[in-house]
Amino acid sequence: MNAPDTSRYDTRLDIKFKPLERIDEKAFTDAVTHPWFNQTLCQVNESVVRVGVVQGEYHWHKHDKDDEFFYVVEGELQIDLRDRTITLGPRQGVVIPKGVEHRPRAPGRTVMLMVETRGIVPTGD
Numbered sequence: 048m049n050a051p052d053t054s055r056y057d058t059r060l061d062i063k064f065k066p067l068e069r070i071d072e073k074a075f076t077d078a079v080t081h082p083w084f085n086q087t088l089c090q091v092n093e094s095v096v097r098v099g100v101v102q103g104e105y106h107w108h109k110h111d112k113d114d115e116f117f118y119v120v121e122g123e124l125q126i127d128l129r130d131r132t133i134t135l136g137p138r139q140g141v142v143i144p145k146g147v148e149h150r151p152r153a154p155g156r157t158v159m160l161m162v163e164t165r166g167i168v169p170t171g172d
Contacts, residue, residue, distance in 0.1 A: 051108065053106075059086045061087060062095070063086055068089075072158075085099045091162075096160060097160070097169075098158065099161060107148055109149065109171055110145055110163075111172040115161060116140060116142050118135075118160045119138070120138075121137055123153065123155065124152070124153055126143065126149050127151075
């Protein structure tokens with residue numbers, strides 16, 4: 048796989064909220080204006096919860112050592128696999144197993160939560 052151009056993404060891996068701090072996802076995501084924004088919200092044991100506010104197409108990638116969970120809060124997320132596309136609407140989620148090449152796409156503004164290990168590289172291995 049060729050190295051993707053990641054300059055169009057705003058990916059923030061710092062942990063925004065500490066334990067016992069209330070997370071207001073809607074207030075946080077309503078303020079996002081970037082077309083492909085990703086922020087780590089909090090850490091839970093060895094995993095993190097990230098929020099994505101996305102519109103448009105991400106690049107094809109995979110994670111060799113980590114599964115990835117996507118959960119749509121609002122909007123629609125399409126996850127292309129090499130043999131099919133999984134479409135998620137609000138309150139729907141899916142686990143993409145490690146090693147599976149995928150490409151997330153959002154036809155309109157979409158807010159999603161992702162659960163993954165803290166060490167995962169969001170742009171892929």
